[in-house]
Amino acid sequence: MKGVVLAGGLGSRLHPLTKITNKHLLPVYNEPMVYFPIRTLAEAGIREILLVTGGQNAGDFLRLLGNGESFGLRQLNYAYQVGEGGIADALRLAEPFADGDPICVVLGDNLVEKSIARHVEQFRQRGEGAHILLKEVSDPSRFGVPVFEEGRIVRVEEKPEKPASPYAVIGVYFYDSSVFERISRLRPSGRGELEITELNNSYLAEGKLTHSVLDGWWTDAGTFESLLLATNLVAESVTRKEQEKNESSRRLEAVPIHS
Numbered sequence: 001m002k003g004v005v006l007a008g009g010l011g012s013r014l015h016p017l018t019k020i021t022n023k024h025l026l027p028v029y030n031e032p033m034v035y036f037p038i039r040t041l042a043e044a045g046i047r048e049i050l051l052v053t054g055g056q057n058a059g060d061f062l063r064l065l066g067n068g069e070s071f072g073l074r075q076l077n078y079a080y081q082v083g084e085g086g087i088a089d090a091l092r093l094a095e096p097f098a099d100g101d102p103i104c105v106v107l108g109d110n111l112v113e114k115s116i117a118r119h120v121e122q123f124r125q126r127g128e129g130a131h132i133l134l135k136e137v138s139d140p141s142r143f144g145v146p147v148f149e150e151g152r153i154v155r156v157e158e159k160p161e162k163p164a165s166p167y168a169v170i171g172v173y174f175y176d177s178s179v180f181e182r183i184s185r186l187r188p189s190g191r192g193e194l195e196i197t198e199l200n201n202s203y204l205a206e207g208k209l210t211h212s213v214l215d216g217w218w219t220d221a222g223t224f225e226s227l228l229l230a231t232n233l234v235a236e237s238v239t240r241k242e243q244e245k246n247e248s249s250r251r252l253e254a255v256p257i258h259s
């Protein structure tokens with residue numbers, strides 16, 4: 001399976017922070033935002049990754065990420081999106097890279113606490129259809145929201161005023177090779193974008209969309225509130241890991257040495 005990170009867009013909800021740089025280059029506590037989705041893929045064992053970006057700061061990604069050495073990658077691939085056509089439009093640029101393989105797509109402003117390796121492995125074995133991940137949230141109307149009937153998803157609604165469930169469809173998606181043909185059949189939504197939600201609905205209409213609920217925390221970081229939340233969650237994780245490290249080295253030091 002190959003990985004795709006979508007890191008384009010205008011980031012208009014973060015103006016003026018994004019007037020002179022790309023949203024995904026902004027800091028989340030101690031690292032640039034784009035590190036997180038790349039690491040999510042790399043740590044799940046995905047070695048071939050494409051970063052799709054656009055705008056005036058595209059070159060900064062090259063300087064920051066290089067060939068992905070710091071993520072244990074041999075090479076990082078790049079694609080440039082001209083203009084703004086939405087998430088599914090950006091994904092279209094991944095077609096030559098995917099070259100018929102299944103893909104795991106991560107939105108560049110999505111952060112997950114735990115490994116997604118289990119989901120990667122399950123989809124790798126299945127190899128067809130699409131798979132989405134859900135997380136219960138307090139404000140579902142900001143996201144894609146699944147509508148359930150008798151325990152099955154019957155529809156995904158994009159930013160519904162009255163959410164039909166407390167779940168958000170998070171920005172980590174698994175697709176088979178039919179994804180690009182499906183994108184070519186999408187029409188722009190009311191906000192003039194090719195919506196990833198409609199792409200998911202096209203799989204759903206054929207009974208080919210499955211889902212699981214994500215373990216651990218998840219957040220996007222595309223608004224001031226969610227960027228602050230992401231920063232705090234990452235800070236807590238970093239502090240906890242440091243404490244655990246100190247704790248285990250203290251335990252090692254405390255072990256008496258017998259000669």
Ligand code: G1P
Pocket residue numbers: 087107110142143144145158168169170171196197220222
């Ligand atoms: C996008 C998707 C939405 C999804 C969200 C996850 O929203 O359109 O379905 O739930 O990412 O972060 P956007 O970031 O464009 O508001």
